[in-house]
Amino acid sequence: MKIVIDDKIPFIRGAFEPFAGVVYAPGRSIDARMIADADALIVRTRTKCNRSLLEGSRVKIVASATIGFDHIDTYWLNENGIRWANAPGCNSDSVMQYVTSLLFFLAEKHSLDLPSLTLGIAGVGNVGTKVERAARALGMRVLLNDPPRQRREEGTDLHTDTGRGGSQFHSLRKLLTESDILTLHVPLTREGRDKTYHLLGLHNLSEMKKDALLINTSRGEVVDNIALRESLEKGLLRGASLDVWEGEPGADPLLVELADIATPHIAGYSVDGKANASISSVRVVAETLGLPLEHWTPAELPAPEAPVIDLSGLHDSSLDLVARAVRHTYPIAGDDTLFRNGREKFEYLRDNYRIRREFGSYSVRTDDSRAAQIMENLGFKIIK
Known part of the structure; x- marks a missing residue:
């Protein structure tokens, strides 16, 4: 059994190795010769999955670790009995x-x-x-x-x-x-x-x-x-x-x-979103190939640097307090600056994107009940 995987998909290494030969390759380098004898293919948007790539191969399942699937010729795959799956909602x-x-x-x-x-x-x-x-x-x-x-x-x-x-x-x-x-x-x-x-x-x-x-x-x-x-x-x-x-x-x-x-197509690039995409891809491939990985999850995700946001004692407006918490988790201007200073490094910036955790990985302490309610609705944990 052989599985070909985009080498930039995180957290996935080691999942299939006990059951199959695994080849990791850059998404743009995955070609018909490489996958001719593969049983499964796990990709991102950079790999065009169509007739020219898949015809004559033994691929049974194409899983994309992405929400979008416009890089997959779904009509051709369906017509040729090749299962495909994306990861809706992952990020x-x-x-x-x-x-x-x-x-x-x-x-x-x-x-x-x-x-x-x-x-x-x-x-x-x-x-x-x-x-x-x-x-x-x-x-x-x-x-x-x-x-x-x-x-x-x-x-x-x-x-x-x-x-x-x-x-x-x-x-x-x-x-x-x-x-x-x-x-x-x-x-x-x-x-x-x-x-x-x-x-x-x-x-x-x-x-x-x-x-x-x-x-x-x-x-x-x-x-x-x-x-x-x-x-x-x-x-x-x-x-x-x-x-x-x-x-x-x-x-x-x-x-x-x-x-x-x-920014260089990184809105969905939180660690949490990437992990969800990998989980979705591993499980659907495992189901298709009959592998015992239906409950697979990656190892513990990296923790945020400062997971507790203390806003107590501040006299900002409720919305300004929310803004402080949001910027603590993700100061978007930083990604903008990196991209403007290195537009030619579009793929490098994506492939080497920093660790970003979502709101749910942070706990907030605040005296402002309205701000606390807004932040809770956004997904933050509130320290009572």
Whole structure:
């Protein structure tokens, strides 16, 4: 039995060695020759899993240690009896942490009062739902857009406002015209009624309010980067913060300069999120190949440097106390600086990303009951 694994997937070494021959290789180096006699393949987004890679191989399962799966030709795999799996929701708390830290950064930079703002969320799956929870905890008004989910749950078409009352979802146009901040959490879909390729571009960026801000942590191709750059250059949009880019592992240098925050696709790169992805991949491969790893978990995760946040005795506002705690766990400006100083090291920055733990790994002490409630809703542990 042979298993080929992307060598940058963390915590996974040693899991399969008692049962199979294991080959670790850079994701971009995994080719048809390497996997011809493999039974399983565990990858990230950098490995394109399609006919040219898999035809003629004996691969039974392709597992991706990622939320997204646009790098997998799911139609071809299904047609050829090859099982595939992604890791939905594995890093949703990590992306929520990123967006929450970003919201506080933007509030400080642009002198914004978050509770008075409207946040539009396009894509309300695992990640979008966590972001919604965080935004509501911060007191923001929230508008949701998710056509597939509305059809499933309400039986109505969301691409246009139907005028029906009671729906929790709204058209994309309503989000564009009413949101002070619009954040994208959609999968990349290149065709069909729910196509998200260039979901935002020349055809609709102009509908956003001129003082609005855009956040994209989904996929770079969801936004036409050239159109976005032109909108920012012409002052048609107040700002944009981007973790994903068209043409990765590259990024438009002019767009990087214009962005409020620019990072190299690391929003979901918390230690916790990576561990969850590895757990998901190991277990689905084990199930497919009949290996006794259905309860596998990695060794203990590295602890945060300062897991206790003491805010007692401070006289800041409740929201400022929350901001202190959030920045303690993840000061987003640091990742922005690293990327601006080394854009050409996109993959290096991803592959050598620092240890970042999520909110749930931290305990907070505070005298402010309102701040404590907000932080608890975000996932922090509160010391009573």
